Amino acid sequence: MSAFLANPNLKLIIFGGKGGSGKTTSAAATALHLSKPDPKKRILAMSTDPAHSLGDSFNITIDNKITAINENVWGLEIDSNELLEEYKARHGGVIKKIADRGTYFDKEDIEDFFTQSLPGLDEVMAIIRIADLLKAREYDLIILDTAPTGHTMVLLSLPEQMEKWIHLMDMLMEKHRFVMKTMVGRYRRDECDEFIDSQMEDVRRVRRLLTDATTTEFVPVTIPEPMSIFEIQKAIETLKGYNIPVNSIIVNRVTGRERECPFCSARSEQGERYMQEIEQKFAPYNLVKLPLFPHQIRGESLTEYAQILFEERKYTPPARAEVLPQVTPLAKGGLSDPRSESRTSILNILKKEFVIFGGKGGVGKTSIAAASALYLAQHKPDRKVLAFSTDPAHALSDSFEQHIGNHITPISGLDNLYALEIDGTQMLEDFKQDYRDVIDEIFEKFLGGSGVDVRFDREILQELLSVTPPGLDELMSLRKIMELMKEGDYDLFVLDSAASGHLLRFLELPHLVRDWLKSGFKLLTKYRGVVKLTKATELLLDLSRDIRRILEVFSNPQGTEFVMITIPEEMGVAEMGDLAVSVANLKIPSFHTIINMIIPPTDCGFCVAKSKEQQRYIQEIEAKSPDHAIIYIPLLPHEIRGLENLSELAGIMFGE
Amino acid sequence: MPIIETYLALTLAKALAEPFCMVIEKIRDMAEEELYGEDKIKQDLLELQMKLEMEEITEEEYMMAEAALMERLEEGRRRGGEE
Numbered sequence: 001m002s003a004f005l006a007n008p009n010l011k012l013i014i015f016g017g018k019g020g021s022g023k024t025t026s027a028a029a030t031a032l033h034l035s036k037p038d039p040k041k042r043i044l045a046m047s048t049d050p051a052h053s054l055g056d057s058f059n060i061t062i063d064n065k066i067t068a069i070n071e072n073v074w075g076l077e078i079d080s081n082e083l084l085e086e087y088k089a090r091h092g093g094v095i096k097k098i099a100d101r102g103t104y105f106d107k108e109d110i111e112d113f114f115t116q117s118l119p120g121l122d123e124v125m126a127i128i129r130i131a132d133l134l135k136a137r138e139y140d141l142i143i144l145d146t147a148p149t150g151h152t153m154v155l156l157s158l159p160e161q162m163e164k165w166i167h168l169m170d171m172l173m174e175k176h177r178f179v180m181k182t183m184v185g186r187y188r189r190d191e192c193d194e195f196i197d198s199q200m201e202d203v204r205r206v207r208r209l210l211t212d213a214t215t216t217e218f219v220p221v222t223i224p225e226p227m228s229i230f231e232i233q234k235a236i237e238t239l240k241g242y243n244i245p246v247n248s249i250i251v252n253r254v255t256g257r258e259r260e261c262p263f264c265s266a267r268s269e270q271g272e273r274y275m276q277e278i279e280q281k282f283a284p285y286n287l288v289k290l291p292l293f294p295h296q297i298r299g300e301s302l303t304e305y306a307q308i309l310f311e312e313r314k315y316t317p318p319a320r321a322e323v324l325p326q327v328t329p330l331a332k333g334g335l336s337d338p339r340s341e342s343r344t345s346i347l348n349i350l351k352k353e354f355v356i357f358g359g360k361g362g363v364g365k366t367s368i369a370a371a372s373a374l375y376l377a378q379h380k381p382d383r384k385v386l387a388f389s390t391d392p393a394h395a396l397s398d399s400f401e402q403h404i405g406n407h408i409t410p411i412s413g414l415d416n417l418y419a420l421e422i423d424g425t426q427m428l429e430d431f432k433q434d435y436r437d438v439i440d441e442i443f444e445k446f447l448g449g450s451g452v453d454v455r456f457d458r459e460i461l462q463e464l465l466s467v468t469p470p471g472l473d474e475l476m477s478l479r480k481i482m483e484l485m486k487e488g489d490y491d492l493f494v495l496d497s498a499a500s501g502h503l504l505r506f507l508e509l510p511h512l513v514r515d516w517l518k519s520g521f522k523l524l525t526k527y528r529g530v531v532k533l534t535k536a537t538e539l540l541l542d543l544s545r546d547i548r549r550i551l552e553v554f555s556n557p558q559g560t561e562f563v564m565i566t567i568p569e570e571m572g573v574a575e576m577g578d579l580a581v582s583v584a585n586l587k588i589p590s591f592h593t594i595i596n597m598i599i600p601p602t603d604c605g606f607c608v609a610k611s612k613e614q615q616r617y618i619q620e621i622e623a624k625s626p627d628h629a630i631i632y633i634p635l636l637p638h639e640i641r642g643l644e645n646l647s648e649l650a651g652i653m654f655g656e
Numbered sequence: 657m658p659i660i661e662t663y664l665a666l667t668l669a670k671a672l673a674e675p676f677c678m679v680i681e682k683i684r685d686m687a688e689e690e691l692y693g694e695d696k697i698k699q700d701l702l703e704l705q706m707k708l709e710m711e712e713i714t715e716e717e718y719m720m721a722e723a724a725l726m727e728r729l730e731e732g733r734r735r736g737g738e739e
Contacts, residue, residue, distance in 0.1 A: 521706040528703060537702045544709040 017221035019361005050501030059299035102172025119471025131202035150392030224274035261604030266637035359565035361499035369496035375650035377417035394421035424473035568617035
């Protein structure tokens, strides 16, 4: 087994894993470390997570422009909307020309569609950006810091999907080529053909690179906790399917044998158990273990982290006295809650129709969502509660210790609690099945005639049905929620969302779909004399009304609440601020902030050091959320899994 | 023979007028179809609903236009029943 990232020919390193496992820290530290031996080697650390934290990690503002970190390391946090605008400015003309040639829409219609945004844009633009960077050959090594697992898997599957989209564009051109050949006798290639070829070549270059074991490596990052292990296990399986090479796995927050403090001891006992699981499950891989540090790893401390990562030095936990020689231990007796009314106030979520839990990856969204759903079901026996996960890397099954999957599953032991983990791909198939008649109508109306058009149009429509739209998981989750709301079987929906970046994309989606629908209606009214698509129109009208209803519910303080979850750490606090602003812009009511994983008072040096650091961030969170009731939840000495643990967590949260 | 002549003249007049009447009837049918045909009313209703969804008309304007369409639908059904 070779040492960690020992291959000197690597051109692409991707760090992936569950939120909060230390992906960004590992990516940043790796970039700095690999830049040292060869100052001529140009390294780009690039974040594809819409909620970026790479800049926070380097302690430098980066944003959507390539920013120097040192002499030969640069950072980039991509902004998909800005990139889309650049892309449109660069290639818009050609794309419009292809659409004009290959569809029945006129220039005005195409222009209208062109002003719209797209779901799933973050992943699409990330691939395009990577393709551009590879083409320019400016960097010898690209290091990717990715969004939490689910969306990273979407990202990696995308080049294959994008090849299909480009093929579809090529088919749109086929009719034009045929007509030209028939009329003029020959076809002369133009900028449209060039564009299609170059896009295909770019995407193929990314795909080739991803699957080239000599130049690419995916590094899963985990911590010794069940959900994190489960996520990388699933990711490794998926990566095998794409032939993306994996050699090493980073295991962060490995605890030693602390026996002095009962709290640390309980946590490390649990950690050891999961460490054994990791060693068994991932035996064929090089396991790189990093300790739980008493301080955060940012800026200068990245060097220390990198030295341990690359096995240049061993980590020795500081002696108690070194950690914090003269500090007064915090008072014992549990966490005092300076705002006791907060607990009374959080009970208000019992009355809502929609409760959305959101925050950075790894802050405990799933546990809190599952615990809340359980509490709500137990305390409102007359209400039917559905816990619903929209993150493509689902964790509800793990929380409830029961297999859930793509079907509404009753949670054992309760008769009013159900759970669902959406599978976007499966739901797209169901959707196609459910709307067979609408699809048939479109086929029949467009392809009823005869001649050249029919052959090409049939092929194009068939191809269109076989491609997967971007943002599939979000779109299908939204569709399922609308369907369930319409059926009215459930009184309360508890949403366990994807990490903040993609949660925002999900919350923005109803607005985006509504804009697309408006464009669709404009076309249908414009061409009503030419083609009557009654069933399709009815379907779109239904969709539009459902979206309006969702937007009404989302913005109604009586109906919906967004509960912010954060942890007292720099990156948790930074992401929370960005998320809060976006939620307010979307007019989604939010009244509570949960600060999770607060170190309880002990007199252990390690805990005290951590706790002191946390106190600073707790104050910062309090200052940032003056209008919010704040709920303080301690870090529990054990994992939260199964109904008993969830009840305990709910008890703390709702003040029992 | 005046009777035969009259008969021939009338037959001729009828033969000439018939297509004209048929055209008139056809126009009337088409106008009625345009006004009271269920399929047409359905399409108009869909268009109206699309305008509401596009926020081109207000809820109030929609209600008024929808009521007018329903009236046309009923009138059409009544006429259909009378024939």
